[in-house]
Amino acid sequence: MxxxxxxxxxxxxxxxxxxxxxxxxxxxxxxxxxxxxxxxxxxxxxxLRYPTSNDIARLLEVEQRRGFLGMLDSIDCMHWKWKNCPSAWKCMYAGHVNKPTIILEVVASYDLWIWHAFFGLPGSHNDINVLDRSSVFAAVAEGRAPPCNYTINGHEYTMRYYLADGIYPSWAILVKTIPAPHGKRKKHFAACQESARKDVERAFGVLQARFVIVRGPARYFQPKVLKDIIYTCIILHNMIIEDERHLYLGADQFNYEVNDDTPFEPISRDNIPDFMEFIAHHYRIRDRGTHSQLQADLIEHLWNMHGRA
Incomplete structure (x- = not known):
């Protein structure tokens, strides 16, 4: 030990x-x-579980006070260098850093708890390729996610969303920043979005500071061992977050001990979603029109909330 x-x-x-x-x-x-x-x-x-109904209610309430109604977490990817990558795999695992890396995709909340972790894809992929292969939105696509209803500027929404950087696609479940904002409203929105999205960046930094093995090059040969190592570091990281939760924003308003509900309804032979329903949920997630409308509503909401001051 x-x-x-x-x-x-x-x-x-x-x-x-x-x-x-x-x-x-x-x-x-x-x-x-x-x-x-x-x-x-x-x-x-x-x-390493998905958030339960109690967790979702807490996260939505905290993010609502920050100005993002319906926002759950932030999503991003990190590259872990693989020093002992086999020579036959180096070209496949070499990406933007010209050295073999393995990608870790995480979803982190305001208190730095990591709710989703997907590890193992070669470093030659980008965030979009990883998103297409991960199961981060599987519960939403299968209709098993708890409902989330909220209204912004008179428009009703039924699906929670995540904050992401500019490389991610313009989906209804993702809210990105504005690369070159013009006007005070859009500049204020970009500043708020980038500030809130730093939660996942902070989670990466804290994880690497607590477990230096993740920050340095990986020295093992088997990807399966590296996967167990990265997941172990995330589990221990979440244990520390759970122990120190009273230090975070609004933690005194929630009872963390009462958490007996299950994350999502498990899939069985009796509740397998219909294929057409699955396709409909899939198109709802990738709807660009909803993405643009949600971004415009958030721009106005954040400006009316505290941008005028």
Missing amino acids: TATIRMLAYRVTADLTDEYVRIGESTARLSMKKFVKAIVSIFGGEY
Whole structure:
């Protein structure tokens, strides 16, 4: 345990643990693999889950006070360098940094809790490719997500949304900033959106600061081991967030101990969504008209809320 925690938190190599805890290199590596596998197996269901109905209500209330009605979290991707990538795979995993990397997609909230993690795609992909392959919007497309009804500037919306940067597509479930805003209203909206979207960037920074193994190059050869390591770091990160939640915005207004509801209704043979309904939800998620209308309503709402001052 001591050797494994030191390797995760300080990126200590396996052979250096012999000088501190008198454990050989091979034993330290084996301990690391068994530790991360056990953490994901035991605690993954609780700390890598989707938000429950209580969580969604809390997140929506906090974001409403920040001016973003119906906003749940922020989404973005991070590249983790792979030092020991096999030579036959280097071209496939080399991306914009000209070195092999593996992509991690996360969804993080205002308190830096990571609600969604998708890891394993080669670094040659971009955020759009990762989004097409991840399951971040699967519950919404399958009709299993809890309902979310809100009104902005007289327009009614029934689907929550996430904040994203400019590379993401113009979908109804994503709200992006304005690259070159003109006018006070659009400039104010861009500033508010970019400020709120920094939650996911802060989550990346805190995760890398707490577990330096994620910040430095990965030294293992098997992608499966790297996946267990990154998920273990996220689980431990969420454990720390849970323990320190009383320090975050509005945490004193919620009872975190009462959380017995399930994240989403599980899929069974009796409640498999109809294929046409699935296609309809899919088109609702990718509706560009709703995206433009929602962005325009948020511009006016944020300006009326505190932009005039």
